[in-house]
Amino acid sequence: xxxxxxxxxxxxxxxxxxxxxxxxxxxxxxxxxxxxxxxxxxxxxxxxxxxxxxxxxxxxxxxxxxxxxxxxxxxxxxxxxxxxxxxxxxxxxxxxxxxxxxxxxxxxxxxxxxxxxxxxxxxxxxxxxxxxxxxxxxxxxxxxxxxxxxxxxxxxxxxxxxxxxxxxxxxxx
Amino acid sequence: xxxxxxxxxxxxxxxxxxxxxxxxxxxxxxxxxxxxxxxxxxxxxxxxxxxxxxxxxxxxxxxxxxxxxxxxxxxxxxxxxxxxxxxxxxxxxxxxxxxxxxxxxxxxxxxxxxxxxxxxxxxxxxxxxxxxxxxxxxxxxxxxxxxxxxxxxxxxxxxxxxxxxxxxxxxxxxxxxxxxxxxxxxxxxxxxxxxxxxxxxxxxxxxxxxxxxxxxxxxxxxxxxxxxxxxxxxxxxxxxxxxxxxxxxxxxxxxxxxxxxxxxxxxxxxxxxxxxxxxxxxxxxxxxxxxxxxxxxxxxxxxxxxxxxxxxxxxxxxxx
Ligand SMILES: Cc1cc2nc3c(=O)[nH]c(=O)nc-3n(C[C@H](O)[C@H](O)[C@H](O)COP(=O)(O)OP(=O)(O)OC[C@H]3O[C@@H](n4cnc5c(N)ncnc54)[C@H](O)[C@@H]3O)c2cc1C
Ligand code: SF4
Ligand code: FES
Ligand code: FES
Numbered sequence: 001x002x003x004x005x006x007x008x009x010x011x012x013x014x015x016x017x018x019x020x021x022x023x024x025x026x027x028x029x030x031x032x033x034x035x036x037x038x039x040x041x042x043x044x045x046x047x048x049x050x051x052x053x054x055x056x057x058x059x060x061x062x063x064x065x066x067x068x069x070x071x072x073x074x075x076x077x078x079x080x081x082x083x084x085x086x087x088x089x090x091x092x093x094x095x096x097x098x099x100x101x102x103x104x105x106x107x108x109x110x111x112x113x114x115x116x117x118x119x120x121x122x123x124x125x126x127x128x129x130x131x132x133x134x135x136x137x138x139x140x141x142x143x144x145x146x147x148x149x150x151x152x153x154x155x156x157x158x159x160x161x162x163x164x165x166x167x168x169x170x171x172x173x
Numbered sequence: 174x175x176x177x178x179x180x181x182x183x184x185x186x187x188x189x190x191x192x193x194x195x196x197x198x199x200x201x202x203x204x205x206x207x208x209x210x211x212x213x214x215x216x217x218x219x220x221x222x223x224x225x226x227x228x229x230x231x232x233x234x235x236x237x238x239x240x241x242x243x244x245x246x247x248x249x250x251x252x253x254x255x256x257x258x259x260x261x262x263x264x265x266x267x268x269x270x271x272x273x274x275x276x277x278x279x280x281x282x283x284x285x286x287x288x289x290x291x292x293x294x295x296x297x298x299x300x301x302x303x304x305x306x307x308x309x310x311x312x313x314x315x316x317x318x319x320x321x322x323x324x325x326x327x328x329x330x331x332x333x334x335x336x337x338x339x340x341x342x343x344x345x346x347x348x349x350x351x352x353x354x355x356x357x358x359x360x361x362x363x364x365x366x367x368x369x370x371x372x373x374x375x376x377x378x379x380x381x382x383x384x385x386x387x388x389x390x391x392x393x394x395x396x397x398x399x400x401x402x403x404x405x406x407x408x409x410x411x412x413x414x415x416x417x418x419x420x421x422x423x424x425x426x427x428x429x430x431x432x433x434x435x436x437x438x439x440x441x442x443x444x445x446x447x448x449x450x451x452x453x454x455x456x457x458x459x460x461x462x463x464x465x466x467x468x469x470x471x472x473x474x475x476x477x478x479x480x481x482x483x484x485x486x487x488x489x490x491x492x493x
Contacts, residue, residue: 004179021179021216024203044204045270057243057272063200064273067179068218115268123247126263126402132252147402148267 006070010035011079021067026050028066029076037077037106041150048149051107052076058114060148077106080113088169089113092162100153111149112163116170119145137167175212182217185224185238187348187376195219195378197239198273200266201282209292210299220275224380227251232386235344238277238379242332243268245276255384257392257411261335264396267403277379280333280343280359283370284326284433285314285405297323298367313471314407317463317479319432324367325469328360328434329405335394337427337435338411341384347377356382357427360434370433390415390423391490397430397482406430408478414490421445421491428462431479438462450491455484 005018010033017028026043029035029052041049043062050062053075081087089109092098099105119141124131127144135141142160151159188195194213196202197220205211224237227248234255236245245251246262266274288294288306295304307315307325315325336356343354360371373379393412398404409429415422424445428436441462448454459480466476 020176022174022176043207045200045267048267048269051269058269059273060200060267060269063198063203063270065179065196065199065203068181068196068199068220070181111269118243118247118268121247123243124252124259124263125268126260128263131246131256131259131263132249144402145268148269 004067006067008066008069008071009073011075017066017069021065023066024062025052025054025064025066025069025074026061029061029074035076035078038110039103039106041104041107046150047104047107048111049104049107051111051149053110053114056114056117058111058148075110075113077110080109087113089162089166092165093159096158096162096165097155098159098162099151099155104149104151104153104155108146108149108151108159111146112159112166115142115145116163116167139164174206175209177206177213178215180215180217182219182222185219185222185346185378185380187346187378188217189348189376190215191375193217195277197275197278198241198270199278200270200273201278205283205290208290210290219378230383233384236276236382236384238275238381240276242266242271242274242276242279246271254387255335255339255392257339257394257413258332258335258384260392260394261331261396261409261411264394264406264409265331276332276382279330280356280379280382281371281373282330285329286326287311289326298326298363298370301366301368308469311471312469314405314430315469315472316432317466317468317472317475318436319362319434320467320469321363321365321367323365324363324433326363326367326433327430328370328432329430330435331394331396331406331409331429333360334409334427334429334435335411336382336384337437338413338425339384339388340425341382343379344381344383345373345377346380347374351380352377353383357435357437363433367433388413388415388423388425393486393490395482395486397478408475408482410482410486411435412486412490414487416450416491420447420449422447426483426486428479431466431475445487450487452484452488455487456480458487459483 039049041047045063128135192214225239246259294306396409411427413425
């Protein structure tokens with residue numbers, strides 16, 4: 001098995017992947033790049049803790065190989081905002097207590113960031129009454145759209161409140 | 174995970190090396206490779222091999238094999254003319270997974286039988302001839318129709334159930350050229366060879382799925398599961414029903430969670446066709462559908478559940 005390489009754009013910086021093609025994008029981010037904000041929950045696509053944004057789309061980084069992302073643009077929680085300069089969604093999670101232990105939070109925030117774009121693009125969901133119609137941004141829609149991110153602490157209602165605040169402030173500006 | 178070689182390919186070509194395996198979204202294959210249920214020697218990465226468009230085709234649509242589930246369900250033509258397909262896709266997995274899952278990969282996803290997904294159990298699908306631990310084991314999510322004594326696994330997907338009711342076709346490319354397979358004939362029953370999920374030959378790749386002209390009538394997808402999102406179906410029903418002058422003029426029904434393939438039963442449809450809808454008629458249809466149903470203990474409840482799911486779908490679709 002040959003060592004193989006790829007170049008990924010991670011949070012705006014070119015990063016080299018070199019090594020065993022078995023390495024997942026999640027392990028590459030955490031172990032090689034030391035970007036430990038992205039979390040490993042289940043490693044099997046069942047929890048959403050590892051959610052990152054690839055070329056504008058949210059995905060589970062545990063079920064993807066780093067080598068497959070040559071040339072892709074990856075945004076992790078570290079690229080969304082920093083402790084000194086929090087993004088609006090991060091501030092909203094803080095002010096609404098959108099977490100307890102915080103383990104699921106980076107995944108929730110990356111997921112929510114991309115989810116709002118999907119909603120703005122008019123994508124339907126499983127709870128959209130008529131799939132051909134533009135979905136209404138109801139709490140029911142938000143809950144369904146965030147169902148790929150589990151929270152063992154059960155902070156769900158506060159997570160929805162945080163997302164709603166960001167939606168409202170974006171509407172106001 | 175076992176070591177493998179990796180190669181990106183620029184186009185969909187027939188597979189010519191034994192041991193080569195296609196990887197598209199990777200959401201099923203990598204999951205199983207981590208469990209060492211799958212151990213391909215070489216991965217051919219087709220994720221950038223084109224075939225990622227939905228185009229007009231003979232009055233219907235042609236969905237390229239690499240179109241993601243997310244893109245397919247968001248496509249305005251699918252939403253307007255084949256809402257059943259959009260609904261079934263959206264009822265499956267999670268938004269993150271649907272962003273990676275592809276049309277071809279979704280069709281080929283493997284069973285979620287928990288014995289298949291572990292290497293310390295007996296499973297004829299994973300290891301032919303070893304036995305089937307599900308027969309006497311925990312078989313709550315297993316099949317009640319078309320099973321054999323060697324395997325009672327279900328095909329777990331949602332998209333293919335909708336495609337079956339919509340009379341879609343799978344387009345495959347092999348060493349001998351292109352072959353068209355009705356989706357209803359793509360997956361197979363386990364019989365005495367449960368290792369094979371579908372009729373794809375080792376050299377064949379899926380290039381597209383085609384949809385015929387949109388059918389008249391109402392389309393619906395009902396999925397019943399243990400939680401309301403991010404869970405596989407216990408039972409699902411895809412329906413296309415056209416009413417004319419108070420009678421069921423045409424009906425197409427496909428069921429998920431009941432068998433090793435999306436289940437379509439011509440007799441059930443024949444009973445309903447040409448008749449005015451009524452609870453008694455729906456009961457008769459369910460009798461036909463479930464005449465040969467066989468529970469294995471844990472999944473006995475699916476027989477009653479399938480009956481009720483069918484009645485609910487028919488009631489809703491035939492309401493004025
Ligand atoms: C937690 C979880 C929950 C899920 N819930 C659901 C659910 O509720 N409903 C549902 O329907 N699905 C569900 N899924 C399954 C998901 O839909 C599939 O994993 C996905 O559709 C597979 O597509 P992929 O492109 O990622 O396939 P891959 O993993 O890349 O490939 C899967 C298989 O298909 C083969 N393959 C891929 N493309 C082709 C091609 N063009 N020609 C021939 N062979 C090909 C591969 O060789 C491999 O054997 C779930 C998955 C997870 C992890
Ligand atoms: S039901 Fe099929 S897949 Fe499950 S253990 Fe038995 S043989 Fe294997
Ligand atoms: S760690 Fe990736 S989904 Fe759980
Ligand atoms: S805050 Fe603890 S898992 Fe979500």
